Amino acid sequence: MGLLFPVQCFREPFGVYVTVSCIAPSSPEVGEFSYDISYKVDGQTVIYKSIEAKKILQVSFETPQDNFMLIPTSLLSGGDLLELNLCIKTNVLRPIPVTERRKKGGRMPVLDILDCPICFEALTIPIFQCENGHIVCSSCCPKLSNTCPSCTLPIGHIRNRAMETVVEPTFVRCRNAKIGCKKKFTYGKESEHEKKECNFSPCSCPVQGCDYTGSVDNLEHHYVSKHKKIWKDDWFTDGCSFTVLMNTGDKMCIAREASTRFLFPVQCFRKPYGVYVTVSCIAPPYPEAKRFSYDVSYTTEDGHTVVYKSPEVKRVLEVSYETPQDNFLFIPHTLLRGDESLELKLCVAELK
Ligand SMILES: [Zn+2]
Ligand SMILES: [Zn+2]
Ligand SMILES: [Zn+2]
Ligand SMILES: [Zn+2]
Secondary structure, eight states: OOOBOOEEEEEETTEEEEEEEEESOSOGGGOOEEEEEEEEETTEEEEEEESOOEEESSOOOSOOSSSOEEEEGGGSOSSSOOOEEEEEEEOOOOOOOHHHHHHHHOOOHHHHHTBOTTTOSBOOSSEEEOTTOOEEETTHHHHTTTBOTTTOOBOSSEEOHHHHHHHGGGEEEOGGGGGTOOOEEETTSHHHHHHHTOTTOOEEOOSTTOOOEEOHHHHHHHHHHHHGGGOSOOEEOTTOEEEEEEETTTOEEEEEETTTOOEEEEEEEEETTEEEEEEEEEOOOOTTSOOEEEEEEEEOTTSOEEEEEESOOEEESSOOOSOOSSSOEEEEGGGSOTTOEEEEEEEEEEOO
């Protein structure tokens, strides 16, 4: 490929600077070049071996700060003529030491060690090594014609099991793997998933005294098989209002939504000045799960009605037994019937 390599010299009072660059974009396809430059005078030689001809888009006419040979004035031959010997070489794929890469990319040192020294991609299994223990990733082996770039010994038939075991645990499973989540993450990415999107987050059985936890589907099975006798007609369908018959001493009854099979605990908290009623939904916080709003109303014996329209049914993994601070219907004591029965009308509708 026809590349231009400007050779520049800068004359300064104490000597001449010579530098070589390469006019090319810094993309890896261009390749890497190193150069050796030498100057001879009266049997003396000044040699500068550069590991890299800097790739630039435009030459600079400033005296270089690095990557140059300096020929001291005392070695110059008096005239303006400068005879140099230049050798530019294409760098073979060369593993860059970790310390050097760290400076270049500024990445985390631990993760750097887990990168292939040739392509800088994260090492994945299998990892190959030469007899001297140099490693490269499996996709680089054929590109290097199965020759170790560091020592030229054959590479690609000995696996580095120790390094493979280092790489392996950096892929972690979701904490909910044992209850069905198949997601795997690179270390550190899993907690975001567990908090915000895992649909296997363990849900706790809302029945007081029961310590069962499981995925949202398993919870529904558990609830039906263990506790269903508590309340029989507990199904409701999205958007239809239904009656919830409670006793203010009951504290909770549980409804199930027909399409999602999510459990909707209806809780009441009795206080001297009245009763709080709140509805929640036991489901993991994953984004695709349906969201619901609810309206709950209470009608007094003489026909007055108190209504609360909630913009959203709170999704929880576990019910709280604390008196709610928001998202509740409050029925003042004076509106309650004397017999402690509480007849509520509830309508849960999917949020579109
Ligand atoms: Zn590689
Ligand atoms: Zn080697
Ligand atoms: Zn998960
Ligand atoms: Zn239970």
